[in-house]
Amino acid sequence: MVKDNQIVITGASGFIARNLRKYLSEKNIKLISISRNDFKQFKNEHKVISKNYNEKNILSKIKNSDALIHLVGIGKQSIKTDYDMINIEFTNNIVNLCKKAKIKKFIYTSGLGVSPNTSLGYFISKYKAERQIINSGLNYTIFRPSYIVGRDDLFTKYLKKQIKKGKIEIPGSGTYSFQPIYINDVVKIILQSVLQAKFRNKIIDLVGPDCITFEQYVKLFSKGTKTIIRKINLEDVYYSAITNSNSDFGVDDLNILIGNFKGNHNKLRKITEMKFQSVLELLKSGRLL
Ligand SMILES: NC(=O)c1ccc[n+]([C@@H]2O[C@H](COP(=O)([O-])OP(=O)(O)OC[C@H]3O[C@@H](n4cnc5c(N)ncnc54)[C@H](OP(=O)(O)O)[C@@H]3O)[C@@H](O)[C@H]2O)c1
Structure with missing residues (x-):
């Protein structure tokens, strides 16, 4: 069953995508992975390099795939790339590409804290991206992740660098908290959402079992x-x-930290029926260092 699936992944060299591609490849799933730049292929993976995800270049290659996992996104703006362009318009283009390619399932990682009441530009862009996906008529699963922890995520790499320098600085009191989730659990959940009908048209918080303050972390x-x-x-x-x-x-980054956003881990545990890695335990074991 898993073997016959073909999945498209956008933003292939990003943190979540790298870990997800490795996991799916190990599960013998056929992958079509798209990135702006060259990257190392895994087993069962077809590589597509495209600067602008131009339809002409991509459509024929992804046609009739079983699902598309959209992992392109930015959390910092510049005059060259802003939230409107990447989080909203780019997502809209990928939704349209998905429809043209007759791919029925769309999976998106939004953000924990996204809601119709938000006043934050980043969350507004993610909210609008969510609405485009929901209104597309595609079968969707939207995840709203807290901080996803791995050995190679940006924050882990930052902390390792600071440790080498001998000093870590905590912005403000450090008493604000979050609900980190381990990347190895995230990749399993994403595959479940491709394969299982109970994830159809759902928005789900992607949060781990522990709430941890920044200082404690x-x-x-x-x-x-x-x-x-x-x-x-x-x-x-x-x-x-x-x-x-x-x-x-x-x-x-600061707005999200100070925002203290929390999600519903019980709902995630119920739908996935998984046993989750505690990030607290992971930290205590020193396995992230
Ligand atoms: N990691 C987390 O803790 C977390 C938490 C909440 C939400 N999310 C969301 O999950 C998604 C993936 O997160 P991530 O941590 O894997 O992020 P990431 O490592 O920054 O990867 C994002 C990827 O997006 C692509 N991208 C960035 N700018 C682009 C542009 N101008 N044009 C086209 N592609 C562009 C890049 O792929 P290529 O270099 O391959 O082209 C990049 O590697 C994002 O939407 C993020 O907001 C992540």
């Missing part, structure tokens, strides 16, 4: 190292985010 992550942990004034961190596009935290 950083302390556990760097446990056993000689790293100095220092709290820094939140105004200073925001100032740096606003005025320097290369700052460690972007404006919306």
